[in-house]
Amino acid sequence: MIDVYDSIMRIEEAEIRKSRFKDITAKELHLIHAIGLHRQKTTSEVANYLKLSKGTLTANINTLVRKGYVTRIPNQVDRRIINLKLTDRGRLLYRAHSAFHSTLVKSVLDGFSDDNIEIIEQVLKKLLGFIDEVSNK
Template identity: 25%
Template sequence: MINTLNHAIIEFFEKLSSWEHDVVREKGMTLPQMHTLEILGIHGSMRMKELAEAMGVTTGTLTVLVDRLESKEFVRRKPHDTDRRSINVELTDTGHVLFEEHDRLHLQLTEGLVGACPPKDREALLRCLQTMNREF
């Protein structure tokens, strides 16, 4: 059973990754750039250090990502309100529009994938995914 589950998770990850690459490439973005917009779109303005931690990258890597996103006018840096040493990153209006568009594509994909599953299976899937996310 565990081998079958392992292979199913890997297959799903590969298919989802391929879909994600295609969608992001059409927008002239890289996956890490889009993931940056997703995190900011979901959580709002964040300190650079917090954003790097959320993405699992170094602050140096994030600086390069934010530089590129800022040059495309998708994000902006702002001084932190209370900590002069910190810089916040937030979506611009253009970045927010792109995030919302991408989020809608994710929602459509999710609706299509789980639409054939009975409601109790959807609830079980949600519980399993939440548990796995906590364990990560």
């Protein structure tokens, strides 16, 4: 599994370098993915999701704001809260990243029966449960 993860990360990095988003790292790409397309998220929500300190997140967000992928929006109810939103460029990158993941999943599952896909999903859910359990300790 470690080899698979490392290989996917290498492929992802190579695809980024070939794209119009050469200025982004895989780490920044996953931060963009965590912010998401549809609703503004607070810095705390994103930090918790990625298991990052607020200081580390702030440094990374500063970079993404400077590169034009993310914007900060003060919360209208509580000015101490900062919401994060993807810019048009950030949304375009998000969609390209999602398409990459969809292609990857489709190519891996191609040829498997529905029963086998169900077993694969069960294994991956169990793995995610273990990861959540370990990371919440």
